[in-house]
Amino acid sequence: MASRVLVPEQPRVGGGKQKNGQAEVRNRRVLRDIGNLVIAPAVEGKPQNPITRPITRSFGAQFVGKDDTAKATIPHKKDTLKPKNEAVISPYKEESYKNGIKLKEGSSKKPNKTLTSILTARSKVACGITKKPKDLIVDIDAADVDDELAAVEYIEDIYNFNKLTEDHGRVNDYMDSQREINSKMRAILVDWLIEVHKKFELMPESLYLTVNIVDRFLSVKTVPRRELQLVSDFIAISDNAYVREQVLLMEKAILGKLEWYLTVPTPYVFLIRSIKASLPADKEMENMTFFYAELGLTNYSTIINYCPSMLAASAVYAARCTLSRSPLWTETLKHHTGYAENQLMECAKLLVSFHCGVAENKLKAVYRKYSNTERAAVALFPPASILVPV
Structure with missing residues (x-):
């Protein structure tokens, strides 16, 4: 039970009595101790019980009133006796005391959370104002920890290095420097290479590296039309x-x-990693991604305008849109590709536009390749409606 508050009688100034002030003190409910009392020596000859009432603004106002009469009730410092063992409550600096101990100025202790801050935080959560936690980034290499060929310890560094050096293997727009070759002829050559690559069942990376070598060579050497096929051919082929x-x-x-x-x-280097990050990574998703990537490989504008990593990521995004995967883009894909969803829109729309006209296109190597049931016949899927250019 909290003890009754005892306020020492103060000397009267001007003969007036502070009846109202004392009555207010007696009638106020006693709050619990919140640890802001200061134990001071009592006045000689007048031992006092410690005042246990917490500091509040209204309670402090009894000592510091709004009118001159109330102010006059507080004795001047020079007129008062030096206190000993008296409980003194400071109405001015509530934050300077904690558990009855005065904190030093410049104290590094962090203040406790107030009830107001807690209620405010809970209100924001209830109203949905706070940010939602991001999706967890899945460890796509967890299953390959015991596979030495997967090089899990170095895989992130390898792809970061590839991302930094991919521009060294890119080419700028070179068609203006070729007198007898245009982008349509290049498309015919690449379409033929895709057909040959499929017929001889070569490794997937061979196709992408061959096209890269062709483009890089044509960017530094003028080639006659009759020798264009020679750039990428063997005698028998x-x-x-x-x-x-x-x-x-x-x-x-x-x-x-x-x-x-x-x-x-x-692009193949980044395709493998991006497909692995596109969970769940099934054969349908894999074939759809390669379908879009090879459509981009055939078209000159795609190779010139977009770096290999972006082409790969855009092919994955276009494939997820076509297969109605939800969500269309994840934090795991963003982490491993290095691209946000909005960065891929332009390239993905271009790839889907190629898909829209692939059946009527005269160059049908990619269409025939991915219309086969061995590759899940992904070329026969309707193009992603959300990416179809208007």
Whole structure:
């Protein structure tokens, strides 16, 4: 039970009595101790019980009134005796005391959370004002920890390095420098390469590296139209259109112009990682992504305007839109590709526009390849409606 508050009688000034003030003190409810009392020595000869009433603004106002009469009831410092063992309550600096101990100025102690701050935080949560927690980033390499060939310890560094160096293997717009070759002829060549690649069941990365070498060579060397196929052919594949010496001379010319710099990050390097991050990664998703990537590989504008990592990420995004995967883009994909959803829109829409006209296009290597049931016939899927250009 809280003890009754005892207020020492103060000397009267001007003969007036402070009846109202004392009555107010007696009638106020006693609050619980909140630890803001200061234990001071009592006045000699007048031992006092400690005042246990907490500090409040209204209680402090009894000592510091709004009128001159109330102010006069507080004795001046020079007229009062030096207190000993008296409970003194300071009405001025409530924050300076904690558990009856005065805190030093400049104290580094952090203030406790107030009831107001707690209620405010809860109100924001109830109203949905606070930010929702981001989706967790899935560890896509967890299943490969025991696979030494997966190089899980270095995989992030490898892809970060590929991202930093991918521009070294890119080409600028070179068609204006070619007198006999245009973008349509290049598309015919790449379409033919896709057909040959499928027929001979070559490794997937061979196709992307071949197209990269062709583009890089054409960007530094003017090639006659009759020799364009020679840039990427063997004797048997070209139906004996060239002799052995011509093939060897062209290979030597290509390697010399490219300074033997063949190990470059192609879109395929990023496709593998992006598909792995597109959970769940099934065969349908994988084939749809490669379908969009090869459509982009065939078109000159895509290769020139978008770097390999963006082409790969856009192919994954276009595939997820076409297959109605939800969500269309995740924090895991953003983390591993390095691209947000809005950054991929332009390239993804371009890839979907190629899908819209692939059935009527004269160059049908990609369409035929991915219309096969072995590749889930993804070319026959209707294009993503949300990405179809208006």
